[in-house]
Amino acid sequence: MNKSVVVIGGGIAGMETAACLAEKGVKVTLFEKNEKVGGNVANWHSLFPTIRQSTEIIQHLEKRLKDSSVTVITNTLVSNISKEGSMITVKGGDARLSTDAVVLASGFQIFDSKRKEEFGYGIYDNVITSSDLEAMMKKDQPITTKSGKPINRVAFIHCVGSRDEKVGNHYCSKICCVTGVKQAIVLRSKIPQTEIFCFYIDLRMYGAGFEELYREAQEKHGVQFVRGRLSEAAENIDGTLQIKAEDTLSGRPLKMKIDLMVLLAGMEPSDGTKSLGKNIGLTQRMGAFIKPADEHFSQNKCSMEGMFLSGTCSGPMSINETLSDARSAAQIVEQYLMNK
Amino acid sequence: MNLDGKKAIWANYQKDIADDKYFYVRSCVRQNFFPGAETTFLRMMKDVLHKDIFENPCHTSCSGIGYHSDLLPLETTMTVVARQFSVMNESGYENLVPSCITSFGLYTEIIDTWHHFPETLDKTREFLKKATGREFEIPKNLAHASDVFYKFRKEIKEKATYSLVNKQTGKPLRVVEHIGCHYAKMFPSKGVGGAEYPHVLVGMIEDWGGEIVDYPERRHCCGFGFRQFAVMANRGYSLSNSKKKFESMQPYEPDMIITNCPGCPLFLDKWQYTLSELEGKTYGKDGRGIPVFTFEEVAGLILGFDPWDIGLQMHQVGTESILDKIGIKYDPEKKYLGKNDKKLSKPLQPTFAL
Numbered sequence: 001m002n003k004s005v006v007v008i009g010g011g012i013a014g015m016e017t018a019a020c021l022a023e024k025g026v027k028v029t030l031f032e033k034n035e036k037v038g039g040n041v042a043n044w045h046s047l048f049p050t051i052r053q054s055t056e057i058i059q060h061l062e063k064r065l066k067d068s069s070v071t072v073i074t075n076t077l078v079s080n081i082s083k084e085g086s087m088i089t090v091k092g093g094d095a096r097l098s099t100d101a102v103v104l105a106s107g108f109q110i111f112d113s114k115r116k117e118e119f120g121y122g123i124y125d126n127v128i129t130s131s132d133l134e135a136m137m138k139k140d141q142p143i144t145t146k147s148g149k150p151i152n153r154v155a156f157i158h159c160v161g162s163r164d165e166k167v168g169n170h171y172c173s174k175i176c177c178v179t180g181v182k183q184a185i186v187l188r189s190k191i192p193q194t195e196i197f198c199f200y201i202d203l204r205m206y207g208a209g210f211e212e213l214y215r216e217a218q219e220k221h222g223v224q225f226v227r228g229r230l231s232e233a234a235e236n237i238d239g240t241l242q243i244k245a246e247d248t249l250s251g252r253p254l255k256m257k258i259d260l261m262v263l264l265a266g267m268e269p270s271d272g273t274k275s276l277g278k279n280i281g282l283t284q285r286m287g288a289f290i291k292p293a294d295e296h297f298s299q300n301k302c303s304m305e306g307m308f309l310s311g312t313c314s315g316p317m318s319i320n321e322t323l324s325d326a327r328s329a330a331q332i333v334e335q336y337l338m339n340k
Numbered sequence: 341m342n343l344d345g346k347k348a349i350w351a352n353y354q355k356d357i358a359d360d361k362y363f364y365v366r367s368c369v370r371q372n373f374f375p376g377a378e379t380t381f382l383r384m385m386k387d388v389l390h391k392d393i394f395e396n397p398c399h400t401s402c403s404g405i406g407y408h409s410d411l412l413p414l415e416t417t418m419t420v421v422a423r424q425f426s427v428m429n430e431s432g433y434e435n436l437v438p439s440c441i442t443s444f445g446l447y448t449e450i451i452d453t454w455h456h457f458p459e460t461l462d463k464t465r466e467f468l469k470k471a472t473g474r475e476f477e478i479p480k481n482l483a484h485a486s487d488v489f490y491k492f493r494k495e496i497k498e499k500a501t502y503s504l505v506n507k508q509t510g511k512p513l514r515v516v517e518h519i520g521c522h523y524a525k526m527f528p529s530k531g532v533g534g535a536e537y538p539h540v541l542v543g544m545i546e547d548w549g550g551e552i553v554d555y556p557e558r559r560h561c562c563g564f565g566f567r568q569f570a571v572m573a574n575r576g577y578s579l580s581n582s583k584k585k586f587e588s589m590q591p592y593e594p595d596m597i598i599t600n601c602p603g604c605p606l607f608l609d610k611w612q613y614t615l616s617e618l619e620g621k622t623y624g625k626d627g628r629g630i631p632v633f634t635f636e637e638v639a640g641l642i643l644g645f646d647p648w649d650i651g652l653q654m655h656q657v658g659t660e661s662i663l664d665k666i667g668i669k670y671d672p673e674k675k676y677l678g679k680n681d682k683k684l685s686k687p688l689q690p691t692f693a694l
């Protein structure tokens with residue numbers, strides 16, 4: 001097929017869509033703003049529900065990009081996209097490409113937990129995010145308090161930056177519940193003496209294997225789940241944390257001393273998704289994610305002809321959903337190119 | 341603890357505070373419990389900072405106590421507040437400075453309500469006109485008295501005789517700052533530093549030489565809580581809230597507590613007496629109480645005002661330990677002398693000296 005496609009974003013969605021299209025004979029150029037491809041998943045240690053290492057996913061996709069001869073341009077931020085007749089011009093760094101179609105795979109970024117000021121992220125030493133915990137696990141370093149003390153009690157806080165009117169994010173990020181369950185299991189496996197409490201609004205175990213993982217966390221690993229949102233955290237004189245919440249099942253306020261607090265930070269559209277969506281004039285939703293043309297029949301199309309969506313630039317998704325969505329995008333783009 | 345994290349938040353919550361020409365409205369309860377605080381504020385504004393500040397004897401309670409105790413309908417409260425603004429207008433002022441944190445919170449809440457629900461503003465104008473014949477304009481600038489001293493904290497420091505430093509050790513005094521709940525918890529953007537880590541007192545205390553104690557129950561209510569105390573059956577709850585704070589701050593061995601709300605110093609001060617009588621327990625490092633001050637009293641002290649002129653003899657927990665640490669000169673014999681050296685009666689001694 002003598003057609004070309006530019007994919008914007010080298011996370012797993014962009015990688016999968018690019019590889020699928022290139023395998024069909026399309027000339028694909030992939031722009032990635034960072035030094036390496038892999039996106040957010042590259043920062044993760046292990047993945048639910050199988051506790052598979054994230055590197056397996058990234059290595060698999062990198063090999064497919066290489067085998068299918070996708071041109072990967074890293075360290076390049078796409079600055080402008082404009083339509084000229086039936087072609088689309090993409091500018092990024094020194095490159096200026098005229099292409100038949102563009103796939104937006106600019107993805108998400110982790111919610112900045114500092115915006116939940118009452119939790120003290122960035123102030124209290126032993127308040128970390130799920131992303132920080134993954135980074136610690138990925139380095140295979142011992143999980144301790146910042147001062148190196150052993151951890152006896154941990155609290156995971158669900159829905160940080162999700163389903164939260166106060167920060168302007170009404171939507172559910174979908175993956176944080178099961179991420180918390182997975183991290184609790186991994187942490188408990190690494191430090192068996194640690195007591196783990198998960199504070200949740202409600203648990204959304206919607207995917208295959210998620211509910212089983214939640215059950216396993218309780219039955220096999222003794223993780224305790226408390227239905228209630230955290231109201232505030234503060235630091236004790238010994239560096240431990242004092243947290244306050246309401247246990248809404250018992251209807252009582254709760255105060256607890258913990259060694260480590262993990263904030264299960266939600267998903268927000270990446271800066272790239274926000275700026276490109278705004279600059280091109282795409283219809284946005286849910287705090288600047290890109291709105292698909294049709295929720296049921298055209299999830300990978302958007303309000304601009306020739307522009308397609310892949311992965312979490314249109315809203316929160318798990319890795320499985322992202323990869324499925326990326327394949328779907330490749331198929332829709334292929335059909336578009338064949339009819340062009 | 342990472343101070344840079346707090347500084348980033350402080351930078352996000354700065355507010356406009358008028359430079360001059362203030363209309364001052366008093367607290368309902370303060371003049372009874374800490375009578376020197378408001379007069380010290382006015383004295384400093386006029387004689388030290390040389391500002392135009394005016395109070396009109398026709399101003400009333402803002403009715404915030406009734407509002408927060410569920411005694412007054414919102415429409416009535418709005419009309420009382422509108423009258424307050426009308427009195428300010430007729431005095432020729434546009435910048436309102438309440439002494440009371442609850443008044444500040446109430447004015448903020450009502451102005452915000454009028455902004456989002458303009459029909460309530462129209463109704464209020466109608467009610468005020470019918471009831472009093474008055475009209476009113478919303479203040480151009482609304483700042484709590486502590487905001488104003490925060491703004492001029494460096495000027496106050498330049499004119500200060502003393503600093504919040506232990507004269508004998510050379511170390512900063514360890515200070516617990518307590519912010520009234522109605523200052524920023526309802527509208528974080530209206531408080532200097534926001535609601536979670538307010539900077540309004542921290543800025544003053546650090547600039548005046550002290551060191552802040554951040555303890556786990558820092559954000560907790562002082563124990564006033566209106567219905568906790570105003571309803572007699574709930575007073576045990578009021579006391580338990582104050583106790584929770586004392587227990588939490590005690591391990592940090594603070595030298596003093598500084599507040600910016602009329603109710604907070606009252607409860608943090610007087611309940612220490614109650615707890616000592618009930619449980620035989622005191623919370624100060626020296627086995628006595630932890631002295632509690634208003635920010636105006638502290639400003640007056642470092643400027644060299646006579647401690648008895650600013651009303652420190654009215655405190656339940658003795659303040660002499662702080663005067664001695666700072667090195668402030670005072671005459672113990674004059675503690676209970678009134679105007680023109682009139683002898684006032686001395687209070688009875690409690691079981692445990694505080």
